[in-house]
Amino acid sequence: MARPRSSSRTVEHPAMAEVSLQQVLDALVDPVRRAVVSQLARADEDISCGTFDVSVSRSTLTHHFNVLREAGVIRQYYVGTTKMNTLRTDEMEGRFPGLLSALVAASAPETGVSAR
Amino acid sequence: MARPRSSSRTVEHPAMAEVSLQQVLDALVDPVRRAVVSQLARADEDISCGTFDVSVSRSTLTHHFNVLREAGVIRQYYVGTTKMNTLRTDEMEGRFPGLLSALVAASAPETGVSAR
DNA sequence: GTCGGCATTCGACGGGCGTCGTACTATGAC
DNA sequence: GTCATAGTACGACGCCCGTCGAATGCCGAC
Numbered sequence: 001m002a003r004p005r006s007s008s009r010t011v012e013h014p015a016m017a018e019v020s021l022q023q024v025l026d027a028l029v030d031p032v033r034r035a036v037v038s039q040l041a042r043a044d045e046d047i048s049c050g051t052f053d054v055s056v057s058r059s060t061l062t063h064h065f066n067v068l069r070e071a072g073v074i075r076q077y078y079v080g081t082t083k084m085n086t087l088r089t090d091e092m093e094g095r096f097p098g099l100l101s102a103l104v105a106a107s108a109p110e111t112g113v114s115a116r
Numbered sequence: 117m118a119r120p121r122s123s124s125r126t127v128e129h130p131a132m133a134e135v136s137l138q139q140v141l142d143a144l145v146d147p148v149r150r151a152v153v154s155q156l157a158r159a160d161e162d163i164s165c166g167t168f169d170v171s172v173s174r175s176t177l178t179h180h181f182n183v184l185r186e187a188g189v190i191r192q193y194y195v196g197t198t199k200m201n202t203l204r205t206d207e208m209e210g211r212f213p214g215l216l217s218a219l220v221a222a223s224a225p226e227t228g229v230s231a232r
Numbered sequence: 233g234t235c236g237g238c239a240t241t242c243g244a245c246g247g248g249c250g251t252c253g254t255a256c257t258a259t260g261a262c
Numbered sequence: 263g264t265c266a267t268a269g270t271a272c273g274a275c276g277c278c279c280g281t282c283g284a285a286t287g288c289c290g291a292c
Binding site for chain 2: 021022025026028029031096097098099101102103105106107
Binding site for chain 2: 249250251252253254258259260
């Protein structure tokens with residue numbers, strides 16, 4: 001029991017073997033998307049789409065999430081009307097070892113984690 | 117002695133501290149430029165501009181080299197009329213640890229190194 | 233049922249970048 | 263000197279992608 005109510009809409013995710021390096025780089029070259037990834041990497045819990053700190057419109061944000069998901073970078077699932085997001089850290093590590101972690105590490109200083 | 121004759125034209129290179137992650141990613145997201153980097157990573161010696169195995173025109177190739185150099189990824193120097201290229205591997209490792217190596221490793225399968 | 237909030241879809245717009253050909257410069261061989 | 267070769271500079275073209283607003287769909291609360 002304790003079924004996670006609202007198994008409503010499901011989201012399609014690519015198998016890791018399917019995603020190409022080009023896709024991942026195309027996804028991570030955009031600063032907005034990299035900001036999303038950074039915030040996910042630093043978060044303790046999954047984050048809903050609407051609570052990200054980015055300066056684009058809702059529709060643009062949806063677009064970015066699609067790109068990230070289709071590149072295998074994030075996993076998404078619905079909880080009620082809100083959509084939650086997680087990094088597919090381990091899977092990415094298996095597919096492209098060291099890539100995502102290096103990128104997150106390199107992004108960290110940019111997002112103001114450095115001196116505080 | 118044994119001065120490498122023709123210290124003629126010199127090339128400007130950015131200091132590593134100057135290059136941004138965005139620059140590096142912009143540089144490495146292009147498949148042609150990544151092919152250049154891969155070939156450099158696999159080469160035992162420095163390679164002249166004209167001997168790369170890419171399918172773009174000479175002028176386009178020049179453009180790609182400029183982008184890579186300005187992103188701090190490669191170092192260039194003239195030898196006579198030919199221009200040689202090297203990866204700034206160690207410096208990049210210092211600036212963005214693990215990034216370039218992860219990328220080269222991920223690119224390797226694409227460039228046909230896998231089964232031979 | 234109605235309402236409100238969260239996210240998506242669609243079409244349109246604009247800018248940036250990869251591409252090319254041509255003209256040009258610079259070096260080395262002769 | 264002439265010539266050939268290596269690479270550069272410049273301008274033009276086309277396409278892809280990030281951006282937005284408005285309209286729509288979906289779900290939960292009431």
